[in-house]
Amino acid sequence: MRRQETGIMLWAEWQRIMPIPPPVWKNPASGWIPERARRGERKKERDKTAKIRRDTDRKDDGSAGMDTGGAARGRRRRSCMISREKLVIPTYEMEEAEKSPIFYDVRNHQGTRGNVYPIPMRDVFLEKKIDREYDSVRLENDYVRIVVLPELGGRIYEGYDKRADYHFVYKNHVIKPALIGLAGAWVSGGIEFNWPQHHRPTTYMPVDCRIERGEDGSETAWMGEYEPLFGMKCLIGVTIWPDRAYVTVRTRLYNPTNATQTFHWWANLAVAANESYQLKFPPDIDYITYHNKDAVSEFPVVKGEFARAEFGDGQDITWFRNIPSPASFFIFNSNYNFMGGYDHGQQCGTVHVADHHVSVGKKFFTWGSRAFGDAWHKNLTDEDGAYLEIMTGCYTDNQTDFAFLAPDETKVFEQTWYALTDMPDLKNAEKEGAVGFSLQDGELRASLNVTSEQPGARLWIVAKGKVLLEETVSLTPGTACVRTLAVPEGVEEKDISIQLTDREGETIIGYTWRPPFFADREKPEPRRPARKPEEIESPEELYLEGLHLEKYRHVTLRAEPYYLEGLRRDPGDSRCANAMGMLRMKQGRPREALSFFRTAVQRHLLRDPNPRDGELYFNLGWALEEIGDEEEAVRCYRKAAWNSGFKAAGLRQAAKAALRKGKWKEALSCLEEAFPNNAESPQISFLLSFVFRRLGRRENAELISSRMLSVDPLAYSLLAESWLLTGEEERLRSLCAVLGEREAAWRTLLSEYAEIGAWEDLLKLAAFAPPELLILLYQAYAAQKLDREQDTREFLRCAQASSLDRVFPYTDWDVRVLRCCRAGGLEARCDYLLGCLFYGRDSREEGIRLWQQAAEEGDLHQAHRCLALALMDEYGDLTGARCEMERAFRLEQAENAGKPQDGRYLLELLAVRKRCGEEPEKLLALLEQYPETVNRREDLAHQRLVLCNEAGHPEKTAEYLAARSFHPYEGGEGILIRAHMLAYVQLGRRAAAQGKLAEAVSCYETALTYPENYHEGRSEFPREAAVCYYMARAMEAMGENEKAREWDERAAACRTGLLDESDFYTGCALRRLGRNREAALLYREMLEGARKILREEDRLPYFGGFVSNLPGEHSVRIANHRKAHPALFYALTGLSRTDEAQREKELAKQWGAEIAWISIVEAEGKEFLS
Known part of the structure; x- marks a missing residue:
């Protein structure tokens, strides 16, 4: 069902209930936008009112959902089916998620702050492969087979084109997690829907699911969630039609919270890659960029170093084979609606189509086509080989680019994928078809694909206004229409136009040349790093810089210093004051927020009592509500509703306040006014249905809930209202089937009823929820509100006996419930959980205070x-x-x-x-006291390796390295290899000192070999200069001077710029080669680089700064000192400034840096200076 059609139905019924004039639909973003196909037949279908028949309990037989009627009357009848099935997939098991909360303060994950709380980390491998059953949904018609996995974040697992016999979506035949996701585990393949940041926090967790059939024969798998980081709602509908060879995903993102939130959306399509695979960007792309837009290059040929990869004199990066190492490439903008890829070997490909005004992001990522990438592909699959990620972003054009989502706002969009056949030179694609052509030696080869049967279509090929071909053709999905013809001399590609229309004259697909996007624009420039607050000229720029850091979730820099500096310069600046207030509200500090909001409102009222924007009054009302001043809060909410931007949200909050007091008619009055402003807000519909039910207007309640469920079939509170209204067991089963045993989902539902004081309803619903600690506390809270003392005591008693494992509260209602339940022996538990909540929301001092109380009390x-x-x-x-x-x-x-x-x-x-x-x-x-625990956990096993090296036991390091498998996390590649190299360098040096040169050479050879159990491949920028340098010395000692020189040259070419021991040994090799000036320059650059780190000891590089993910190593200052002092030691040693170098060695030890390499360098004495 199209969203606009749903809106029409809602309005038709609403007018019958209440005679209010319907709004003028001016904002397409507020409703489903019908496909802008220009075909008359499809326009008639759009104008119909679609009725939905839902089947939530279908049998999982192959016939479930079959549509024998089809949608294309007058043609061969086509079928379309959907079924929920158990799918057995070989799976590498992982341990259960961490029991304890994890707080990452400055973790860099995909370029954004990687704090994972309140999600449990899952990052411990079991090294065990089993056959596991997954809940799946299969959608199938005559053209395609689609399989989705609600248990794994709702990803599309399989996309198969029957006519082409081609998996246009990479199907991974094994579930093989790797440490790539925000919360640890991540799997490759399929289409992953990444939101609200990358990679999807719940990518390895189950989501809500229902299936649905449309009267037009379409079948849809609806999947959704309330994401746990910020409380936003996502709903996606994966849909196929009987007569179409594509799959479409319709997405609704909704913000039910009181805070303006930020998100990004990237659909991450995986495709099988090989030497013949080529990316297909739109033809108007002339420049590309990298993550955070920190680099810019011409396209398609990239030269030099870009995206952390080396391309030499130039490589066409559209070819997988030309990208040696991991790399991401983003476009800036395009006037086309497509992006895809093509396998020239199989003569098939994949294309994505979406409105380029909304789907602005086009990106691809690869692990690279060399050893490093090969290792990662093996880490993620057993037998399905290499893949590429073709990502498409909606409301975002980069990672880390984010968009705003205001309170009660919904954003909607759709994306479509289908297979290409015999389309090596794709030029344009739309939902109904694709076109491509090449022009070589005066011959034009044109190819067309369609996604539905097109008998009697008309094809035109024109060059410079002259018709080269005009004919009637009949096309079918899966078979390309190919025409080859000669063109007049002097015709170029930009002179060619191709048009394909259906038999009614409506365009299916066409192509006419457009100039490159930046042909008439200034060349794009890389994004600059943020300046320090004191370097920024105006309060407005301070506000914008802070807003950028906050919106983009910068890893180390915080917005607060920028807002506070703006307020220092102008204490009444409403922008900075409002921003500070919102920060405090998100931290759970409403009293502090209140002061900032009042400052902001006061400035806006300087000359006018009626601001043009209702946001400031809304925020002020929210803060007042949180501190208990409800009357004043309602006054602010109602004033916020004077302006359309916050009208629905303000009236929604005012209605909730009225409901808490039992003022049904006052609440209804607010909702009557709010509904026309946001007819498809799930919260407003829920409140309306609730009020109608309480007023006895059952028909109206049923109408509202059922109509909203036709828009959002996974709206928890409306599913609940549907059952509470009728008491039908079938509706209760539907509700329980959606929420399952997921405690967080039930808590989301219960909080909606708590927010309006519906305690009886809350208890009715909670009876079906899993009896976990927070659920029990919600029940105790509700029972207390109803003065049911015995029930309250019983719920509290059960809560006291419940486990604290994986109990991670986060919401404002969690705060209220935990504070209220601090009694009957639960004080310590509630204080501990409140401490987790506040610490996780960046209220560190409050979190620590509460933990101290909990430690003392219990x-x-x-x-x-x-x-x-x-x-x-x-x-x-x-x-x-x-x-x-x-x-x-x-x-x-x-x-x-x-x-x-x-x-x-x-x-x-x-x-x-x-x-x-x-x-x-x-x-x-x-560690040796707990060998089983150390062997089970990779992080402990790795720490044992480091400690063995630091303690001078390289033989133990080598033994432990060979004893188990290791799994790198993305971004942590090379950490294990560094420990491996250090161990074998120590062993090699020991052997060389004993005159066992052959043994030493063997050790150095082993140091340069990456065993299979490491699951790592050699990087294109290896840190192996030290090994090469010592190999050269061994060769010298054996009289192999020519080989020694070759090894020195290899060491000299290993410069990494990381200011570590590898760069130091590069300088040593340069000296051995007589390139003393280069060596001195290298050491001076290391010296300046290290000093720069210390000058800005509290800052990491703006783009891509990392600190360790290990506990106790989250301090930027400590990380910088641990990096800088060893670097200074190496540089000063290389410059023969030994006294200064010794001081840096002592400082390195004081700051807790690993000093095994320093000890090796020191033991060599003056060897390096000769």
């Missing part, structure tokens, strides 16, 4: 553990952190005696002791 190991990490990360209180972590570790062991140990606690105890300066030998002794 001696909870969870509270001691969180407190230890916070004291270490926030205050640098290592003594306090160690005391708390030791206590947490002992308590956790006692509580779980006889059970497998929680390796997270051991990892964090190790981190705290390491930060306290404990010697590597003692830290190794700690």
